[in-house]
Amino acid sequence: MLKVNGIDVFYGDVQVLWDVSFHVGEGEVVALIGTNGAGKSTTLRTISGLLRPRKGTVEFLGERLDQIPPYRIIELGLAHVPEARRLFPEMTVEENLEMGALKPAAKARRAESLERVYSRFPRLKERRRQLAGTLSGGEQQMLAIGRGLMSLPRMILFDEPSLGLAPLLVEEVFNVVNDIRRDGVTVLIVEQNVRQTLAVADRAYVLETGRIVREGTGSELLDDEEVRKAYLGV
Amino acid sequence: MVQLEVFLQTLVSGLLLGGLYALIGLGMTLIMGVMKIINLAHGELMMVAMYIAFWLFHLLGMDPYVTLLVTVPALFVLGVFIQKTLISPVLKVDSILPENQVILTVGIGMVLQNLATLFFTSDYRSTPVDYASDAWYLSDWWRSSPIELSFSVPWVVSFGFAVAITAALWWFLQRTDAGKAIRATAQDKDAAILMGVNVERMTVVTFGLGAALVGAAGSLFIPMYYLYPALGGRFTLIAFVITILGGLGSTQGAIIGGLILGVFESMTATYVGMGWAPVGRFLVFVACLIFLPGGVAGLMRRR
Numbered sequence A: 001m002l003k004v005n006g007i008d009v010f011y012g013d014v015q016v017l018w019d020v021s022f023h024v025g026e027g028e029v030v031a032l033i034g035t036n037g038a039g040k041s042t043t044l045r046t047i048s049g050l051l052r053p054r055k056g057t058v059e060f061l062g063e064r065l066d067q068i069p070p071y072r073i074i075e076l077g078l079a080h081v082p083e084a085r086r087l088f089p090e091m092t093v094e095e096n097l098e099m100g101a102l103k104p105a106a107k108a109r110r111a112e113s114l115e116r117v118y119s120r121f122p123r124l125k126e127r128r129r130q131l132a133g134t135l136s137g138g139e140q141q142m143l144a145i146g147r148g149l150m151s152l153p154r155m156i157l158f159d160e161p162s163l164g165l166a167p168l169l170v171e172e173v174f175n176v177v178n179d180i181r182r183d184g185v186t187v188l189i190v191e192q193n194v195r196q197t198l199a200v201a202d203r204a205y206v207l208e209t210g211r212i213v214r215e216g217t218g219s220e221l222l223d224d225e226e227v228r229k230a231y232l233g234v
Numbered sequence B: 001m002v003q004l005e006v007f008l009q010t011l012v013s014g015l016l017l018g019g020l021y022a023l024i025g026l027g028m029t030l031i032m033g034v035m036k037i038i039n040l041a042h043g044e045l046m047m048v049a050m051y052i053a054f055w056l057f058h059l060l061g062m063d064p065y066v067t068l069l070v071t072v073p074a075l076f077v078l079g080v081f082i083q084k085t086l087i088s089p090v091l092k093v094d095s096i097l098p099e100n101q102v103i104l105t106v107g108i109g110m111v112l113q114n115l116a117t118l119f120f121t122s123d124y125r126s127t128p129v130d131y132a133s134d135a136w137y138l139s140d141w142w143r144s145s146p147i148e149l150s151f152s153v154p155w156v157v158s159f160g161f162a163v164a165i166t167a168a169l170w171w172f173l174q175r176t177d178a179g180k181a182i183r184a185t186a187q188d189k190d191a192a193i194l195m196g197v198n199v200e201r202m203t204v205v206t207f208g209l210g211a212a213l214v215g216a217a218g219s220l221f222i223p224m225y226y227l228y229p230a231l232g233g234r235f236t237l238i239a240f241v242i243t244i245l246g247g248l249g250s251t252q253g254a255i256i257g258g259l260i261l262g263v264f265e266s267m268t269a270t271y272v273g274m275g276w277a278p279v280g281r282f283l284v285f286v287a288c289l290i291f292l293p294g295g296v297a298g299l300m301r302r303r
Ligand SMILES: Nc1ncnc2c1ncn2[C@@H]1O[C@H](COP(=O)(O)OP(=O)(O)O)[C@@H](O)[C@H]1O
Pocket: A011, A014, A016, A034, A035, A036, A037, A038, A039, A040, A041, A042, A043
């Protein structure tokens, strides 16, 4: 479904990704793990067209994402729930959700999608008229996920959705990811919360200073000696 | 009683002026919100609209308020043209600092002013409408009113148009997808792109919209003000003060800021002296920078 082929990505003159390749199959949950600064967010931002690879290609359902304007990507069925939520703080909860469904296909089913998101996240319904900037961290994350779902995506990119949340909320985030997978949506998730991520992921890639250094199924990597040492502290 | 009458009359004049100021400030504020630059050609854009209105009045006998139908779309197109051909290419180059983009708008303003001088000379022009000195009086409605207030017909009509245009803009920004996309772009550009917003197009539209708003103000001012090529600078400064006063990018702040400035100038003119309004404006500006750095919007947020 998604194919990343040998991308090199730079910020100005500084290279951050080296020849990164991986793929995600339809219906899979794939994780990209790595320490802070490894280049995980950069990878997702390149897939979403916010950054352009200097070398290599990104293909989604046969379309070259690195060659179309970035604002067209959501129409193809690829949503991105960015790092640090990136909500529109001066807009209400409901307006934020509406922004997820701007494109004709999603807009036609906006009311229905709103109901779905509200029934999954009742807190958001209670706060629908409140400005997004005034929500708690957990509520903001749920809103960011809800906003992503509003576009009726076939695949979602999650960038550290559990970052900064209390353990109970982290649990909830992983439950949501599981629900989304059960609905048939493909998931690529970036996390530093390695144990829980590998537990839900079908497969995972390990990114180290801008290079893919390992790949395997979730359970393979959970058992891998070096992964355990580097990321699980055991 | 006389004291109160003078005060209320000054307040009324100030609010009427402030409504028009709000329109000018809103245009600059929108541009500031989305592009993060101060458009220092703002007043010159209004000057262009005023010349359009002036010539339509003199050549075709068109009423200034009817010229809105021409100045608003014409300035929208001019704004889009300026943004696309001049500002956007400069915004794209990372090595050009935002300060230099602002300097570019200063240059655009100078070019507009010089072109106006070249084509229309620096003569002062007036637009003598028949209703220029007509007024409504409080006693027309309230026979036994203890005080008398006058409401200049052109000022009231211009104010009414300004309120209607502001309300229409408000509705557009709050209720339509395109308006929300503009707000989203102002709040988080990358997130807006991820939602499918064509941010470059929104930026161009916003500049056009800002120019159209100040263009509308041009048509609304022409029945009352003399027109000359250098008048733009004064209104650029006014828009700038309102934008700072409103809190750099807040539309509500700009409306309140415009009203405050209008009332303050009117009060200065009445109680200090006719020529002192610019000093009052400057004082508001400095006081705001010192005591209210977040502007009106910052104050509203704090509560
Ligand atoms: N906007 C930026 N400009 C310059 N360098 C950046 C920028 N964003 C990230 N980097 C650098 O790129 C590297 C990878 O960052 P990132 O992709 O955010 O890592 P991760 O998400 O894995 O923590 C880091 O060294 C970081 O300092």
